[in-house]
Amino acid sequence: MDYRFVEHVGEVEVELDASTEAGVFEAAHDALVELIATEAGTEDVTHDIQLEGSDRALLLVDWLNELVFLAEVAHFVPRQVRNMELSDRGLRATVAGHRGDPLHLVKAVTLSRLAFERLDDVWHARVVLDV
Amino acid sequence: MKTATTASIHRHLVQLDECIWELPVGAHPGMRVPARIYADDAIVASLRDDLALEQLANVATLPGIVGFALAMPDIHQGYGFPVGAVCATELPDGVISPGGVGYDINCGVRLLTLDVRREELGQRLAPLMTELSRSIPSGTGRGGRLVLKDPLFQRVLREGSSVVVTELGLGTDADVLHTESGGCLQGGDPSHVSSRALERGHDQLGTLGAGNHFIELQRVAQILDPVAAAAFGLSEGQVTALIHTGSRGFGHQVCTDHVRRMLLYLPHAPFTLPDRQLACAPATTAEGREYFAAMACAANFAWANRQVIAHRVRQAVESILGGDHARRVHQVYDVAHNVAKEEEHLGRPVLVQRKGATRAFGPSRSGEFPGDFAAVGQPVFIPGSMGTASWVLAGADGSEERSFGTTCHGAGRALSRTQARRRVTGGELRRQLEADGIEVRCGSAKGLAEEAPFAYKDVDRVVDVVDRVGIARKVARLVPIGVVKG
Numbered sequence: 001m002d003y004r005f006v007e008h009v010g011e012v013e014v015e016l017d018a019s020t021e022a023g024v025f026e027a028a029h030d031a032l033v034e035l036i037a038t039e040a041g042t043e044d045v046t047h048d049i050q051l052e053g054s055d056r057a058l059l060l061v062d063w064l065n066e067l068v069f070l071a072e073v074a075h076f077v078p079r080q081v082r083n084m085e086l087s088d089r090g091l092r093a094t095v096a097g098h099r100g101d102p103l104h105l106v107k108a109v110t111l112s113r114l115a116f117e118r119l120d121d122v123w124h125a126r127v128v129l130d131v
Numbered sequence: 132m133k134t135a136t137t138a139s140i141h142r143h144l145v146q147l148d149e150c151i152w153e154l155p156v157g158a159h160p161g162m163r164v165p166a167r168i169y170a171d172d173a174i175v176a177s178l179r180d181d182l183a184l185e186q187l188a189n190v191a192t193l194p195g196i197v198g199f200a201l202a203m204p205d206i207h208q209g210y211g212f213p214v215g216a217v218c219a220t221e222l223p224d225g226v227i228s229p230g231g232v233g234y235d236i237n238c239g240v241r242l243l244t245l246d247v248r249r250e251e252l253g254q255r256l257a258p259l260m261t262e263l264s265r266s267i268p269s270g271t272g273r274g275g276r277l278v279l280k281d282p283l284f285q286r287v288l289r290e291g292s293s294v295v296v297t298e299l300g301l302g303t304d305a306d307v308l309h310t311e312s313g314g315c316l317q318g319g320d321p322s323h324v325s326s327r328a329l330e331r332g333h334d335q336l337g338t339l340g341a342g343n344h345f346i347e348l349q350r351v352a353q354i355l356d357p358v359a360a361a362a363f364g365l366s367e368g369q370v371t372a373l374i375h376t377g378s379r380g381f382g383h384q385v386c387t388d389h390v391r392r393m394l395l396y397l398p399h400a401p402f403t404l405p406d407r408q409l410a411c412a413p414a415t416t417a418e419g420r421e422y423f424a425a426m427a428c429a430a431n432f433a434w435a436n437r438q439v440i441a442h443r444v445r446q447a448v449e450s451i452l453g454g455d456h457a458r459r460v461h462q463v464y465d466v467a468h469n470v471a472k473e474e475e476h477l478g479r480p481v482l483v484q485r486k487g488a489t490r491a492f493g494p495s496r497s498g499e500f501p502g503d504f505a506a507v508g509q510p511v512f513i514p515g516s517m518g519t520a521s522w523v524l525a526g527a528d529g530s531e532e533r534s535f536g537t538t539c540h541g542a543g544r545a546l547s548r549t550q551a552r553r554r555v556t557g558g559e560l561r562r563q564l565e566a567d568g569i570e571v572r573c574g575s576a577k578g579l580a581e582e583a584p585f586a587y588k589d590v591d592r593v594v595d596v597v598d599r600v601g602i603a604r605k606v607a608r609l610v611p612i613g614v615v616k617g
Contacts, residue, residue, distance in 0.1 A: 005549055007547045007549060007550065008208065008547055009181050009207045009208050009544045009545065009546065009547050010207050010208055010209050010210075010214055010544050011209070011210060012548065058391075058394075065387060069327065069331065069384075072331055072380045073330050073331055073380075103341055103575065103578075104269065104338075104340055104341050104379075104380070104617075105341045105342060105578070107234045107235055107340075107342070107380075107383040108234040108383040108384075108386060108387050109387075110210040110211075110230070110234070110408055111210070111211075111230070111390065111394075111406075111407040111408040111410070112209075112210030112211060112406070112408045113210075114407065128210055130210065130233070130234045130235070130383070131341075131342045131548075
C-alpha cells in the first residue's frame, strides 16, 4: 500500500498503489493525513463512514471528500482506517483519529485525471486535490 | 506531465502577433471554436510540459461556446479548465460547467487603502501584522470567525455582502458599492444548496482559508497612470491592504455537489465531453439553473466573507493606529476571479465563465461599475506572490473585443508545491522575506515554502502582456511590506 505526490503545477496530484482495492482507499486516507494532520488535539474519536456507489473511482472521490468534510465540520484529524469493507454497493469503514485543528488545505477532490484500475496485479488509482 | 496529446497540440499552436497565439479548430478533437492565448514567448514555452493547452482545447469543445476559448498570460494547468481561462456560452442554451468555475467559487481579491504612508507606519507594522493574524483565522483557529444562523445566513446567501453591513454593522455602504456586482450575484437560491454546504459554511465567514489565500499589506511603489490612480484613491508611498480569499468550504461543497449532479445528467445529454471535470448542462436545464442558483449563493458568501475580513482589517488598524485611521480605511474595489455571470458581449447575451480570470470592463461599460471609475475603467487587482509585486490595473475597452471583458488574475504558478519545497524551506523563505523588510505571519512552514516567489510566473511579465494586448492598463505597482498567509 503506497501513495506518492506527483508533480502538478496548480494542485496536488496523488498516485495510489495497493494489492487490494481496499488498500487503495487506505492509501488515500494516509495521503490526506499527510496533507492536513496536525499534532494538537483533544480527545480520541472515531467516525463510521458509509458511502454508496459502484464506480470505484467516484467512490474514491467521495471517500476523500468525506474525510475533508469531517476535518472541517468535526475538526477531525484522521489517523487510521479500521474495518474497511468494500462491496459492489459501496464502502463502510471506521476512521480513528482525534479532535483537533486539521489544516484547511484541501478544498475538494476533483475529477481531473481520476483513475482507478488494475494494472498487472496491482490496483492503481490517481486523484487530483484542489488546494 | 507532457503527453503525446500535449506535444501534438503544441505543434498546432500559431503565433498571430507578439502576444497572441491561437490553436485552430481541428488542433484537438471536438473543438467548436479556436482557442486563443494571450502570452509572450517565454510564457508559451513554459506550457510545453503541462496540460494547460490541452485543457484549453477541451474548453473549446463545450456546447454553445462562442468566439474563442481564451487563456490569459497567467495560464497554468488546473482541473477541467486551465487556471487563467475564460469562455462564453451563448444563452439561453449554452452550457454552464461547475468545474469550469471551480471549487473556490468567487475566490477574489479586495483592495483597501490606509491613510498612512509606509514611513509613517514605522515600528507599528509588526504589531499591526500580529493583530491581523490574530483576528483573521486561516480556518484552523476558531477566533475571529462569524457564526451565522438562519434567517440571517439565508439572507447572506441571497443578498451578499450588503447584509453584513446593514444587519451586523461590519463595514460601510461604500464598501458594497465598490464591490463587483454590488457584492451580490442575483439569483441566489439556498434551496439548491445542500445541508452539507450549509453546515460547512455557517461558521466560516471571516476566515481566510489556507493554500494561496492571504492578507498582504503593501506600499504603493510606482504610479504609472496618475489619472486612474487618483480615481482609485491611490498615491505613491501609501499603505494598502489586499485580501485574497473566497467562499471557503461552502463554495467547495456547492461545486462538489453540482459536479456530481451534472455527471448524472451527462448520459442523457446530446453531447459528449473529453473530460469528466467539465461536466456541464445547458443553462436552461434544471441542472444548469439550479447550479447557477447555488453558485450565486456561494459567490454571495464569498463577498460577505471578504466584507467581514475587511472589517477585521479596520478593527486591527483601530487597535494599533487609532480610530481616526480606521475610519479612513477606504475600499478601492473587490473583484471575483472564479465565477459565471450573465453578461452581454458583442451584442448578444452570454454566460461568461471565468476560472482564475478577472472581469476588466473599460469606460464603455461604466454603467456596470461605480461612477468614480467611469472615465478610467474598472479597477483590477493582480496579486503577485509573496515577496514580489502586485499590480493595480484598469479595465480597458479592448477587453470587450478580445476577451469577453476579462483579464488575468495573478501571476500563475510556474512550479509545483513539491518543487518549491525542494528549493527552499519555510524557515529559509521567512528569513529571506524578513531580510527584505517584509513581516511574515504564517502558521505553516510547509505552506509558506509552497508559496515562494519563484514558484510563480513573473507577475510583471504577465501584466505586461495584458497591457500590450489592450485588455487592461497598468495603473500602480504595489510592493509587499507584510503578509498573513492562510
